[in-house]
Amino acid sequence: MDQAPIHEPEPTAGGDTLPAAETAPRNATRNAVSGATVSGPVVQAGSVTGGIHLHEYRTQGPPHASASPVPRQLIPPPAHFTDRVADLVALDALRSAGGGSGAPLVVVTGAAGVGKTALAVTWLHHGVGDYPDGQLYVDLRGHADDGDPVPPDAVLGRFLRGFGVDRLPAELAEMAALWRTVTAGLRVAVLLDNALSAAQVLPLVPASPGSLVVVTSRNRLPGLGVHGARFHHLDVLPPAATVELLGxxxxxxxxxxxxEAVASIARLCAGLPLAVCVAAARIAARPRQSLTAFVAAMSRDGDRLASLRAGRDLAVQTVLDGAYGALAVDVAAGYRQLGLLPVTDFGAGIxxxxxDLPSAAARELVDExxxxxxxxxxxPDRYRFHDLIRLHAAQRAAAEDTEAVRATTVRRALDWYLWTATEARALLAPAHVRLRRDYVRIPEEEPPFDSPAGALAWLDAERLHLMAAVHTxxxxxxxxxxxxxxxxxxxLWVRLRPAEMWVEAHRLGLAxxxxxxxxTAVMQMLTTGGGGLCNAGLFDEAAQWFGRALxxxxxxxxxxxxxxALHGLGQAHQFGGRPESAAAYYRHALALREAIGYTRGAALSRLSLGQLALDAGSPREAVDLLTRARADLLAVPDPYDAARALAFLGVAHATGPEADIALSEWELGQALxxxxxxxxxxxxxxxxxxxxxxxxxRGDYGRARDCYRQSLARYGPISPRDAHRLGERLRGLDER
Incomplete structure (x- = not known):
């Protein structure tokens, strides 16, 4: 597709907007938004100077570094870390071995519960001073039994935001390139916990040879060896160390x-630190119970999680069953219910x-x-199960609770996400029509945000959890x-434009x-999903969705x-390169909206017709349409779309024989x-x-260059097509 602008969706029956942008070539009109397609890290141009300071990515740390704290994301080391001296020495040797131009990549492998994460975290904390520019951590969920691994683009988004980058590309390759740019010259440590494959890891490796990447996995990950990874396999604790840890x-x-009882318990824990820790916690909760009695309880045979066997007959299953059996009835019920959550980490609200507890009681439950x-x-207010313990909790729920009880538990959790996201939408789009909501439980607490900015940040941070909720x-x-x-x-779709997720979510929602x-919901999914398809450049499929909605x-x-639906068809045809058909759809939509008194919708149709008039070289017609659209949108009020109308007025007033440059500059400045x-x-x-x-x-090339560079700084992380166009404009200035 040669031309594909950033799309600003126009509201559907439920509320927000479908893509709208101009596609004319630069020499065909005064419209400033002709598009082109490119892939590549345009924003990596280290020689760019001026207002956007892209050179800071390479020489002075990430953008906005002065306003953002250095990320310190490593989880705390375990308080009772024991032995592993030889393993720590081996990791030091692996970090120092060999050369290479990239960051050293150390992979720690081993069985479930063997202590891979504890070893990696402890080692990194010992050397934290070697990585003053940041320490990053993420659980990649490569071995979770109830969900997909975390995709690299989600991790890159989290990492980049940790360095103050708040405008992210939509595609993985672009995000990885930006990550390498941001980390070039920095010394950062990255712990990628529970990795599944080399493909999940490689995009997350920073560029600087002064950095360090540590990966933990149950798999061997031979694919990382091709890229210079050094491997260390972690075995269970030896008997003496197991006894020492337990003691x-x-x-x-x-x-x-x-x-003697301590030695027996250590033997039954089979050298797995996880088993030792859970056993010790259970024993500590029963200070008057003899350890001999605990040994007898551990030794009783029963069902076990096959994945928790570490080559021994008795392992974590027995320990977890014992720990679970020691819980009070209400805490045990909460344990089972939390094991059914569709997410891996959570707060007290969900x-x-x-x-089905008051907030205070829920906090007491998680604390216990x-x-x-x-x-x-x-x-603060963030918890997670070890994936194996979570599996145990879910299995206890399957064994002890009826299917109806489990379904109701899950439904209450889903309702929390639905209610919270709906509250976020209400803050961000108060003028939009709201469709039905069906709850079995409405939360008693306030949502975790109190402003539109906070609501958007929550939607962004929870996007993967929300998608998990949809699948569940x-x-x-x-x-x-x-x-x-x-x-x-x-x-989330409109403001942040995660193109693939937008389309995926609406395919699921439509079905x-x-x-x-x-x-009504089908029409909503078709029209908002059509906006996502437009945003992804799938204009013909978008037209099919809008046609079905009509x-x-x-x-x-x-x-x-x-x-x-008519307005959506207009945009699908406009961006698909059929302006005459688009104008007909927009006019039809405008007439219908005026007939039913839908003022805001009519204003948006006028705005789109004004854009087409600019594309066609008719600035006077565009001014009439856009002036009316601006006034009506301010009256709604809809400040966002009113600002868009004002921006196009600025373009119109700078075009043609009646151009008024001073008015145009004021309008564009006010719109900005x-x-x-x-x-x-x-x-x-x-x-x-x-x-x-x-x-x-006007021949003011210095100001033009400054404006283009500022524009490029904003386009780069969110739209490669538009970033390419800005790069071409800058090169054109240099040639002139």
């Missing part, structure tokens, strides 16, 4: 009183929802599970919940709405939905200010480009 956890005095080492505390809802047959979660995420027999709107007599207040980065970039075009045509 340190129990306390020297108690261990000394029953040395715990309260899943367990943390105390007995069945739950890990990651930070479908798996349990909660189709209404599935499409409602997709609908609630709409500000769920169809199964649920909800015509047919459904006609069948149901829903004139508003018909107008949304309004869009900055809305957090609309893509449109800030477009307005800066428009200002650059004005300056270039």
């Amino acid at each position: 340190r956890r129990l306390g020297e005095e108690r261990a000394a009183r029953e040395e 715990a309260a929802a899943a367990c 599970l943390v105390d007995v080492s069945l739950l890990e505390e990651l930070g 809802a479908i798996g349990f047959g909660f189709d209404d919940t599935a499409w409602q979660i997709v609908d609630s995420m709409q500000p 769920a709405a169809d199964r649920a027999g909800r015509p 047919s459904l709107g006609e069948e149901t007599g829903d004139r508003r939905a018909q107008s949304q 200010s309004e869009l900055d207040a809305c957090g609309a980065v893509g449109w800030q970039a477009r307005v800066l480009e428009m200002q650059g075009v004005n300056a270039e045509e």
Whole structure:
């Protein structure tokens, strides 16, 4: 596709916008947004100087480094780390061995529960001073039994945001290139925990040879050897070290009183540190119980998780069963319920929802599970199960709770995500129509944000969990919940444009709405999903979705939905290179919207017609359309789209024989200010480009270059196509 702009979606029956941007070539019109397709790390141009300071990526650390703290994401080392002296020495040797131009890559492999993470974390904390520019950690979930591994693009987004980069590319290759740019010249340590494959790891490796990457995995990962990785296999603790670890956890005095029992417990734990820690926590909770009695309890045979056997007959299964049996009835119930959550880490809010508890009681529950080492505390109000313990909790739920009880637990958790995302959407798009919501439980606490910026940040941070919730809802047959979660995420689609996720979510949501027999929801999924398809450059498929939405709107007599579908068809045809057809659809949508009194929709159709008029070289017609659109959008109020209309007015007033450059510059400057207040980065970039075009045509090449560079800085992380266009404009200035 030669031309594909950044798309700003126009509202659908549920609320937000479908893509709208201009595609004319530079010499065909005063429109500043002709597009081209490119792939490659355009923003890596280290020689660029001026207002955007891209040279800071390479020479002075990441952008905005002065405003962002150095990331310190490593989890704390275990308090009772024991032995492993030879392993620590081996890791030091691996880090120092060999050469190479990239960051050293050390892979720690071993069985489940053997202590890979504890070893890696302890080792990195010993050498933390060698990596002053940041320490990063992520659990890649490569060995989780109930979900997919975390994809590299999600990790890169988290890492880049940790370095202050808040405008991210949509594609993995672009994100990896930006990550290498940001880390070039830095000394950072990266711990990639629970990796599944080399493909999951390689995009996450920083560029600097002064950095270090440590990977833990149950797999051997031979594919990393091709890239210079050095491997260390971690075995179970030797018997003496197992006894020492258990004694340190129990306390020297108690261990000394029953040395034989301690040795027996250590033997039954089979050298697995996880088993030792859980056993010690259970023993500590029963200070008057003899260790001999505990040995007898551990020795009783029973069902075991096959994956928890480390080549021994008795291992973690027996320990976990014993720890679970020692829980109070209400805590055991909470343990089972939390094991059913669709996410790997969580806060007290979703715990309260899943367990149907008040917030205070939910916090007490998770604290009790943390105390007995069945739950890990990651930070303030953030917890996670070890994946093996989570599996045990889910198995206990399957064994002890009915299917109906388990389904209700999951539904309450899904409702927490649905309710919270819906609250976020209400803050970000208060003027949009809201579709039905079906809850079995509405949370009692306030949402974890209190501003539009906070709401968008929450949607961004929880995007993978929200998608997991959609998949879980479908798996349990909660189709209404599935499409409602997709609908609630709409500000994420519009503001941050995760193209692949946008399309995937709406394919799932559309199928769920169809199964649920909800015509209004089907039309919503078709129109908002059509926006996602446009954003992904799939214009013909988008037109099919909008066409189906139009047919459904006609069948149901829903004139508003018909107008949304018509407008979407206009945009699919506009971006597909068929402006005459697009204009016809926009005019049809405008007439229908005026007839039903849909003021905001009519204003948006005028805005799109104004863009087409600019493309066609008719600035006077564009001014009339855009002036009316701006006034109506301000009255709604809709400040975001009103600012977009003002920006196009600035383009129109700089075009043709009646051009008014002073008015144009004021309008563009005011639009930029309004869009900055809305957090609309893509449109800030477009307005800066428009200002650059004005300056270039006046012969003010210095100002044009400055505007283009500022625009490129905003476009680079979010739109390779537009970044390429800005690069071409800058090269054109240099040639002139």
